[in-house]
Amino acid sequence: MTTRKATMIDIAAASGVSKSTVSLVLQGSPTVKAETRERVLATAERLGYVYNRGAARLRSARSNIVGMVINDLANPFFAELAVGIERVLQTAGFVPFLANTAENPRRQADVLKSMREHDIAGLIVCPARGTRAADLEPLVGRVPLLLAMRRVPGLRISTVVPDNHRGARHATEHLIALGHRRIAFIGGHSDMTAQVERAGGFRAALETAGLRLDPTLVIEGPTTRETGANAIDRLLERADPPTAALCFNDVVAFGAMDRLSRRGLTVGRDMAIVGFDDVREAAHVRPPLTTVAVDTQALGERAAHAVLRMIHGDGRIEEAVGEVDLVVRESCGTHRAAAAARGTTGID
Template sequence: MNKTRTSIVDIAHAAGVSKSTVSLVLQGSPLVNEKTREKVNALIGDLGYVYNRGAANLRQSKSKIIGIVVNDLTNSFFAELAVGMDMMVQSAGYVQFLAHSGESVDRQREVISSMRENGIAGLILSPARGTEASDIKPLADSGIPVVLVVRNVPGAKVSTLLSDNYVGAKAAIRHLISLGHSRIAFMGGFVDTAVFGERLRGYRDALAEANIPLNEKFVIHSAPSRAGGVAAVERMMVFAERPTSALCLNDAVAFGVCDGLRSSNIEPGKGFGIIGFDDVIEAKTAVPALTTVSVDPQGMGQRAAQLVLKQINAGQTDPESIVTSVRLVVRQSCGAPVKQLEELA
């Protein structure tokens, strides 16, 4: 069974009126008399007519579709970001193409090109690692509003919505120092993302202002995932002099660090202080509850969608750069002052 779509012509035929009359009814025009309107509306329900927005978009050369490309939906942070965008896009009467690039620049290029063929009005992109300005240029040149979210792409002349990574990392390190920590690691992440660079800079500067010398070994690179957190701890365990705490690139790494510590019989939050970055939903219910720099992923997704919608409505794509503020949420994962930690060790 493969029915063809009910058209205005079918409705007009069944009602014994002209196609234009059906159009007027659909537009709520007062030119149609009450009786005809009722008859047409009843048939629209009975025959299952669905407004063809694709055709309307073409007539108006105006699409009601937003493209969203996210680098990794399996990381809760990005899933929550997508949920925030979804909420705002839908409530504005738009619908979204939403794709996952899996950190592949090639895949990202393919999905964006496919979205453009299908006529998006704007694009929100949380770029894959290694995205370059030249990947974004054709889009920007076409006049489609583009908002980069979470990760910046240097040289791309489009709007950006980023969180204040530098300030957040600095606040986290200052907190660890205030608890008496001086052997503080930075765990997770690779050098080729702007987010990593900014958070690392906050880490370095906060150590410097407290006159704590930087131990390069304590910057432990690993995948920005839960598995990466486990791997970072494994690496740390062979150090002769070990750190007593860590700022993690994100909450996923922080949860992995907790897992890794437990595998080494160190109790996270008691034998070792941990701070995450993001504040995903489970940071609150985890044991120990995670101290983290809150980025409010859903709120960030909503703001990104608002920005692209604003640009679509205004018909302009002059780049805007927004930096959203972050705040340190202190919970249990770096609870005890370091003196107590040393007594427990």
């Protein structure tokens, strides 16, 4: 008599889980809890189940490539994000396919077309500035797709973003608490959702403190060092320059700090500077940069796990907002304020 071979349905019944969970465990998915994975594997071994990976690949007819479309790899923030994504994908047995669009929607369109031709299993996209919902809609429902760091208005798909509004508000409140009343916001464009959110947090803090927003102190521009440097030149030409500036990101802040130094001014004394992201360089510039910390690699890992769940059949739309925290260093002049309170002066 022929003995019937155990099936995934048998394992699911004996383990008290669904067939899809058994499938995820056997494929080595990192999305299953360790306790559940061990129980399923032990049951499979007890029932004598043999997983045919070759046949499974043929049945799925799916590649193991996940596209990572990054808008600006020259920015260390996005490089750190890519590291977090890559770590999870490689652990799960997927091959990351990385491309940099340099904030160019046309380049992004070419990259997405190329990736689809490679029959990718999923996509993580950090949208280039100017990306419209219509640019990505043809992918929705055809490939597991997640947006990282930026939302695209009118497109309802899974996203992983930092809490931009809260971070900028907290940073501005800190500057106000230090006594600053004329605060600039430097960098980003109003057609970028991240800029809208960060500038919104900046404005909310001013309003709560009863401070009038001077629209001429909001200076838009690419998220580059040049934008920070040029903004400082413009601000210092004013009869009433600001005493502090919140920058869209750390890269813009680095440019602002460099220009202040070149003009013979001291960051933290003559003007307070705060960034956003907390890239590794932020702690090592002189003076060290006060900035809103985003756990970039953790957000990358979170994005990768979400895409893996979609690849394995989870159709839920996830909207994950990562926590942020203000890291106070010397560039905002906090240490100088404390020294003044002690009756001393100068920067340590």
